[in-house]
Amino acid sequence: MGEHGESFVHVVPLRVLVGVWLSLLVLTIVTVGATWVDLGSFNLWLAMAIATLKASLVVLYFMHMRYDHPFNAIVFIGALLFVMLFVGLALLDTRAYQPELIPGYAPGMGGKP
Amino acid sequence: MTWFKMPLFLWGLYGTAIIQILATPVLGITLLLLIAERTLGVGIFDPALGGDPVLFQHFFWFYSHPAVYIMILPAMGVISELVSAFSHRHIFGYRFIAMSSIAIAVISFLVWGHHMFVSGQSNLASLIFSVLTFLVAIPSAVKVFNWVATMYKGEVELATPMVYALSFLFLFGIGGLTGLFLGALATDVHLTDTYFVVAHFHYTMFGGTAIAFFGGLFYWWPKMFGRMYNETWARIGAFLVFIGFNTTFLAQFIMGAHGMPRRYYNYLPEFAPYHKVSTIGAFILAIGFVIAAGTLLHSLVAGAPAPANPWGAATLEWQTTSPPPHENFHTQPVPGDPYDVDRWVFDPSAGGYVLAPAAAAGGQA
Amino acid sequence: MHSAESHVAHHFPNAKSQVEAGKLGMWIFLATEILLFGGLFCAYAVYRANHPEIFIYAHRYLDKVLGGINTAVLIFSSFTMAWAVRAAQLSQQKSLVRLLSVTILCGFVFLGIKVVEYEHKWKEGLLWGKRYKPVHSEGETPKDVPPPKPLQWVNPEERSTLPPPAEPPKGLAAHASTSHEAGVVPQNVQLFFSVYFLMTGLHGLHVIGGMAVLAWMLVRARRGEFSAAYFTPVDLAGLYWHLVDLIWIYLFPLLYLIH
Numbered sequence: 001m002g003e004h005g006e007s008f009v010h011v012v013p014l015r016v017l018v019g020v021w022l023s024l025l026v027l028t029i030v031t032v033g034a035t036w037v038d039l040g041s042f043n044l045w046l047a048m049a050i051a052t053l054k055a056s057l058v059v060l061y062f063m064h065m066r067y068d069h070p071f072n073a074i075v076f077i078g079a080l081l082f083v084m085l086f087v088g089l090a091l092l093d094t095r096a097y098q099p100e101l102i103p104g105y106a107p108g109m110g111g112k113p
Numbered sequence: 114m115t116w117f118k119m120p121l122f123l124w125g126l127y128g129t130a131i132i133q134i135l136a137t138p139v140l141g142i143t144l145l146l147l148i149a150e151r152t153l154g155v156g157i158f159d160p161a162l163g164g165d166p167v168l169f170q171h172f173f174w175f176y177s178h179p180a181v182y183i184m185i186l187p188a189m190g191v192i193s194e195l196v197s198a199f200s201h202r203h204i205f206g207y208r209f210i211a212m213s214s215i216a217i218a219v220i221s222f223l224v225w226g227h228h229m230f231v232s233g234q235s236n237l238a239s240l241i242f243s244v245l246t247f248l249v250a251i252p253s254a255v256k257v258f259n260w261v262a263t264m265y266k267g268e269v270e271l272a273t274p275m276v277y278a279l280s281f282l283f284l285f286g287i288g289g290l291t292g293l294f295l296g297a298l299a300t301d302v303h304l305t306d307t308y309f310v311v312a313h314f315h316y317t318m319f320g321g322t323a324i325a326f327f328g329g330l331f332y333w334w335p336k337m338f339g340r341m342y343n344e345t346w347a348r349i350g351a352f353l354v355f356i357g358f359n360t361t362f363l364a365q366f367i368m369g370a371h372g373m374p375r376r377y378y379n380y381l382p383e384f385a386p387y388h389k390v391s392t393i394g395a396f397i398l399a400i401g402f403v404i405a406a407g408t409l410l411h412s413l414v415a416g417a418p419a420p421a422n423p424w425g426a427a428t429l430e431w432q433t434t435s436p437p438p439h440e441n442f443h444t445q446p447v448p449g450d451p452y453d454v455d456r457w458v459f460d461p462s463a464g465g466y467v468l469a470p471a472a473a474a475g476g477q478a
Numbered sequence: 479m480h481s482a483e484s485h486v487a488h489h490f491p492n493a494k495s496q497v498e499a500g501k502l503g504m505w506i507f508l509a510t511e512i513l514l515f516g517g518l519f520c521a522y523a524v525y526r527a528n529h530p531e532i533f534i535y536a537h538r539y540l541d542k543v544l545g546g547i548n549t550a551v552l553i554f555s556s557f558t559m560a561w562a563v564r565a566a567q568l569s570q571q572k573s574l575v576r577l578l579s580v581t582i583l584c585g586f587v588f589l590g591i592k593v594v595e596y597e598h599k600w601k602e603g604l605l606w607g608k609r610y611k612p613v614h615s616e617g618e619t620p621k622d623v624p625p626p627k628p629l630q631w632v633n634p635e636e637r638s639t640l641p642p643p644a645e646p647p648k649g650l651a652a653h654a655s656t657s658h659e660a661g662v663v664p665q666n667v668q669l670f671f672s673v674y675f676l677m678t679g680l681h682g683l684h685v686i687g688g689m690a691v692l693a694w695m696l697v698r699a700r701r702g703e704f705s706a707a708y709f710t711p712v713d714l715a716g717l718y719w720h721l722v723d724l725i726w727i728y729l730f731p732l733l734y735l736i737h
Binding site for chain 3: 138141149150153171
């Protein structure tokens with residue numbers, strides 16, 4: 001370690017880094033493989049769950065969040081929550097007004113029977 | 114310095130910073146999409162290409178509603194300083210005012226759809242956003258009541274910054290309460306795109322932010338430039354601003370409720386008297402601002418030297434000379450309660466406030 | 479060699495608080511990046527939820543294999559980046575230079591594959607918005623595409639007091655009539671390609687930005703500026719690179735692996 005007491009720095013062991021990398025590769029193969037299985041609308045949620053698992057691995061180990069000051073985690077998770085809020089409310093609204101659209105006024109949006 | 118030794122102005126700025134970090138990137142992507150729309154024709158928001166124009170409004174207002182809180186939160190912080198300093202009383206409900214800034218910052222992200230009640234937004238979303246909009250009234254009211262409670266039984270000194278602070282309370286009160294009319298779904302349909310909206314916006318943004326800005330300017334002017342301004346003329350300016358502002362925009366509430374649409378250069382003859390009153394008010398307002406600006410500029414050349422603490426405020430900046438030296442303090446100050454104004458007593462020989470002998474002897478506990 | 483003291487600016491009491499302030503600043507910047515991309519994810523979610531047939535139809539024109547290879551490349555580059563930070567922390571200057579070079583190389587590979595993909599789309603006319611002019615004939619459209627699911631249709635008179643137009647407004651209805659007749663091809667396929675090019679394009683710009691930052695780190699690493707006493711720039715550049723990887727982890731299944 002450094003000569004000036006850098007004991008606050010956490011060095012991630014190489015074993016952990018390699019392990020995370022291999023897990024990410026495996027999960028990528030799993031997510032590609034999962035598209036051959038028909039699970040209906042659950043496919044999307046499975047893919048998102050795997051992506052979130054991969055993202056968590058990257059954030060926790062590659063980005064050191066597990067060893068970091070917890071306030072950084074609050075910043076990161078806070079940003080994610082606000083994205084979800086934005087997407088959630090926009091989605092809720094656009095879903096709700098689709099049936100009210102009048103084809104011809106906005107042809108791309110109403111869809112014709 | 115710890116979180117709860119910070120002046121409330123800083124808490125206001127902290128809330129502002131949260132909004133800026135979380136909202137501004139969405140404006141960034143909105144602008145990028147618009148640029149792509151105009152230059153490449155991606156059609157994300159263009160119905161001719163299958164895009165959804167209401168989605169654009171979601172993008173726009175997700176930034177632009179929190180943006181008005183970017184403007185008002187620092188103003189509320191300034192008012193917290195002024196009310197305590199000129200009532201010569203400890204601020205009432207420090208933690209509530211601090212936390213209400215954060216609450217406003219967070220809730221400001223939940224209400225953007227109230228700009229879209231007549232945009233084609235679904236009834237469901239309108240309902241949700243309307244309910245959430247009323248939530249903003251809670252932290253705003255927490256602040257207003259705490260300011261009023263601070264003044265209660267205080268020695269209210271009507272110096273120029275306090276005149277602006279009282280104007281703020283009155284004008285922001287009207288601005289905030291008329292916001293409830295606009296947040297209610299049924300009345301909003303009637304009032305959308307009328308002068309009522311214009312008046313509401315100006316009562317909050319002008320009566321709120323701009324008035325607080327002037328209050329803060331007159332409050333910190335001696336600290337910034339080391340000169341006292343002419344109190345009489347400064348008060349006349351503040352008074353004219355208050356009169357002119359109300360003349361200009363109160364008339365707009367009435368004609369808006371009667372159906373005068375905004376963004377029209379022409380109107381029915383029945384609206385003419387209101388427009389005339391409004392125009393006269395605008396001139397009074399302009400005269401008030403010219404007097405205010407003239408007073409400040411005059412002080413730069415002919416003002417008396419400012420004492421370290423002309424108002425008796427207890428935040429750290431008043432413990433150094435006016436204007437502050439390079440790096441602000443010769444010795445590092447010990448931060449204490451920023452609103453412990455009782456430790457400061459008026460000293461006629463200094464022309465301002467100094468630490469009370471007991472407090473000075475006892476150190477800054 | 480630099481000593482630790484020379485890296486601590488005078489307004490920080492010690493190296494620890496300086497390092498943590500730098501990291502916090504980087505995380506806040508990453509938060510703004512997440513919100514920036516959040517807008518695009520929002521557009522994606524809204525169009526996919528409301529017009530799933532477009533996404534199911536059009537994603538077949540994306541190359542899953544190339545997308546998968548690119549995912550592996552980015553994941554590998556993230557791994558070498560994390561390793562590079564470790565090397566910097568342990569003052570292993572030679573391996574730091576080597577690992578940074580590999581990371582940048584991965585960036586080039588990723589962009590190269592992206593160029594190949596974009597070129598295919600360009601040749602086939604599968605472009606965004608108004609540039610969408612597919613060259614393939616109708617006979618070549620995939621046979622196993624299910625016909626578009628008709629969306630719920632409500633008589634406007636029940637929902638709205640607006641009368642239905644006798645004739646649709648001019649300039650808006652062109653697509654409604656032409657693309658409908660094909661039967662298999664859903665309306666407004668161009669929306670998918672708009673979303674695809676916007677998301678991968680903005681991500682690609684971030685990859686280029688990250689590579690520029692890493693190139694700068696490489697130059698400084700070759701000068702021997704980083705050691706156990708001072709590695710914050712490598713660390714923060716790494717955080718940015720990982721975020722770029724993170725976004726791709728979501729883009730890949732959302733764009734390429736639609737079921």
